[in-house]
Amino acid sequence: MLGELIVFEGIEGSGKSTQAELLLQHLQGGDVPVSFAREPGGTILGERVRDILLDASGPRMSPRAELFLYLAARAQLIREFIAPKLENGERVILDRYVHSTIAYQGYGLRINLVGLDHAENVEAVTELCRQGVGEFWPDTVFLLDLPVEEGLKRLKGSPDRIERRDRAFHERVREGYLALAETEKGLFTVIDATLPIEEIAERVRVGFELA
Ligand code: TMP
Numbered sequence: 001m002l003g004e005l006i007v008f009e010g011i012e013g014s015g016k017s018t019q020a021e022l023l024l025q026h027l028q029g030g031d032v033p034v035s036f037a038r039e040p041g042g043t044i045l046g047e048r049v050r051d052i053l054l055d056a057s058g059p060r061m062s063p064r065a066e067l068f069l070y071l072a073a074r075a076q077l078i079r080e081f082i083a084p085k086l087e088n089g090e091r092v093i094l095d096r097y098v099h100s101t102i103a104y105q106g107y108g109l110r111i112n113l114v115g116l117d118h119a120e121n122v123e124a125v126t127e128l129c130r131q132g133v134g135e136f137w138p139d140t141v142f143l144l145d146l147p148v149e150e151g152l153k154r155l156k157g158s159p160d161r162i163e164r165r166d167r168a169f170h171e172r173v174r175e176g177y178l179a180l181a182e183t184e185k186g187l188f189t190v191i192d193a194t195l196p197i198e199e200i201a202e203r204v205r206v207g208f209e210l211a
Contacts, residue, residue, distance in 0.1 A: 003032070003090040005082070005136060007097045010144035011174050012163050013151030014193045015200070019144065020095045022201045023208070027091060030210035035085060038095040040073035043080045049073040054160040063111040067125065070101050071132050082136055097138060098129040099180055104162070107176025108169050122176075142204055143181050144193035148174055151193075 006023070008016035020036060027034040040050040049069050052058055061069075074097070085092050105111050106125035113124040130137070148170045155163060181188035191203050 001089060002135070003086040003088065003092065004140070005086060005092050005094070005097075005138045007094045007099070007138040007141045008144065009096060009099050009103070009141055009177060010193060011146070011148060011151045011170055011177070013154035014144040014146055015154075015197065016142070016144045016193075017095050018197060019142065019200055019204055020093050022197075023204050024093050026201075026205055027093070027208060027210070030208075032089070032091050033085075034091040034093065035081075036093045036095070037077060037081055039077065039097055039100065040070055042077045043073075045076045046073040054162065056159065056161045056164055058161065063105065063109045064113070066109070067101070067105045067111055067128070070105065071128065074098075074101075074132060078133060078136055086136060094138075097141075098133060099138075099141060099143075099177065101129050102126050102180060103173045103176040107179070108165070108173040110172070138187060140207075141181075141184075141188045143177055143188050143190045144200070145174070145178065145190050146193035 008020045008023075010016040017038070024034060024036045039046075040053055041047045049072060053061075053066065053069055053073075082092055082094075102122065102125055106122040110118055111121060111125060113121055113128075116124065148167060152163075152167075152170065178190070181190050189203075191200055193200065195203075
């Protein structure tokens with residue numbers, strides 16, 4: 001039987017990486033092996049692709065090129081990391097995965113894949129994601145939701161290529177995530193990311209009883 005794939009999603013500054021780390025520490029106290037990776041990244045190829053994707057002064061990149069780079073990094077992560085661990089019955093925690101692509105490239109960029117209208121484009125991106133991951137769709141997604149303004153205020157350092165996009169882009173990403181959570185209700189747990197860190201962590205831990 002496949003192990004469990006647990007994913008943290010959210011807009012910039014939502015605190016998902018902190019929560020992924022806290023859940024990792026919690027689950028490390030249990031009997032089931034657990035590991036963590038971030039997306040894009042988690043493999044040598046994936047980290048290089050990440051550098052290209054996030055480099056604010058990098059080469060020009062069309063929306064399609066961007067989409068396929070995210071998918072390429074993911075394909076490698078699945079082959080090297082996700083598939084072997086899940087096939088071994090282990091738990092994998094991911095900081096971003098397929099729903100980032102649907103929210104950012106589908107809803108945010110409104111990528112024009114085949115000249116269809118927007119709703120169908122989101123479907124086309126979703127379909128590419130499904131084909132890309134095969135049987136490794138998430139089992140649980142925690143969506144840390146907060147207003148875009150709050151999230152952007154929390155960012156530190158010089159903004160990367162994606163963080164630099166205008167406010168309207170980030171609003172579409174947030175709305176996209178909320179729409180996804182609504183359509184895949186059984187998969188998503190939406191948590192108010194303005195709550196204190198420990199309170200969010202407690203909500204995440206519900207349902208992860210240690211053996
Ligand atoms: P982060 O690890 O700091 O969240 O940075 C990853 C960035 O990449 C973030 O801006 C979201 C973006 N992203 C996409 O646009 N599409 C994707 O499929 C993934 C995984 C990330």
